[in-house]
Amino acid sequence: MxxxxxxxxxxxxxxxxxxxxxxxxxxxxxxxxxxxxxxxxxxxxxxxxxxxxxxxxxxxxxxxxxxxxxxxxxxxxxxxxxxxxxxxxxxxxxxxxxxxxxxxxxxxxxxxxxxxxxxxxxxQPPNDTDLHLFLDADLGILGAPEAAYWEYARQVRQEYRLVPDILYRRGRRKVLEKLLHTPVLYQTETYRIRLDAAARRNLQAELHAWERDGNLTP
Incomplete structure (x- = not known):
């Protein structure tokens, strides 16, 4: 460490x-x-x-x-x-x-x-600035540059390596769709302005990958 x-x-x-x-x-x-x-x-x-x-x-x-x-x-x-x-x-x-x-x-x-x-x-509870910032920081990776996002997607798949591909694909698609359909992805204005659009592009791209062949590369 x-x-x-x-x-x-x-x-x-x-x-x-x-x-x-x-x-x-x-x-x-x-x-x-x-x-x-x-x-x-x-x-x-x-x-x-x-x-x-x-x-x-x-x-x-x-x-x-x-x-x-x-x-x-x-x-x-x-x-x-x-x-x-x-x-x-x-x-x-x-x-x-x-x-x-x-x-x-x-x-x-x-x-x-x-x-x-x-x-x-x-x-989330309104006006809870500490909670909002904490949650947004945790989701910051979603709005990362493309290469970093795909690395994250592959790393998460590795963490679920015991889950068969057909089951992981189904579960991951549900997660991605839920994130994409949420009206408020980031709670703070700072994160929304900086990362929301990129995050939704990344999430949509990964969803398309799972709908296509599951190849987690840009």
Whole structure:
């Protein structure tokens, strides 16, 4: 792991958990989860990209430590064969935070942010700028340049490698169609202006690929 990522973790958690041993133990737990052999997209690089994205919008964030904690834990539990990853990731965050000095309402807020990543197409609470930014950062890859998007699409397919192609094709098409048909893909104006059009082009291109032959190349 990049030492800068470890430094970011300790800078974030030291104010409410002085015990360096406990901080190290949880960091190692998270690193082990994000570097597991099946992690091709939902890995430490994804965590770092989200941390950077949130930091770039720091002036709009109301509670930076809470948002950063949500980033660290939001994909800590990731089993493509299950549908409760978000709930389990939120619970892992709460277990870590239980013995810290972070107030209970902010602990629950971390869990709430994580749980909202289960379905980005659902209506989100209005005026929740931290939630909106967090969700948009998580979907930032959809509006990435073409080559980066196709790399992401291939990496997600690798994470679902145990799923037969015919079943994955059907499931992935449903996901892509749902994203394309949602009226609000990005919650914040900044992301909508910058990424919405590109994201919809990328999603449509991948959908066409699965309708054609499943060849995930531009």
């Amino acid at each position: 990049d030492t800068s990522l470890a430094a970011q973790w300790h800078q974030l958690t030291a104010p409410f958990l002085p015990d360096a041993t406990r901080r190290d133990a949880t960091l190692h737990q998270l690193v082990a989860a994000y570097t597991a052999s099946g992690r091709h997209y939902h890995n430490l690089r994804h965590v770092q990209i989200l941390l950077d994205a949130v930091q770039q919008q720091a002036e709009a964030v109301q509670d930076m430590p809470v948002v950063q904690l949500a980033v660290w834990f939001h994909d800590a539990v990731y089993n493509p064969m299950r549908d409760d990853n978000e709930a389990r990731s939120a619970e892992l965050a709460l277990q870590f935070l239980a013995d810290t000095t972070l107030p209970p309402d902010r602990q629950q807020r971390v869990a709430f942010l994580i749980e909202r990543t289960k379905d980005h197409t659902q209506p």
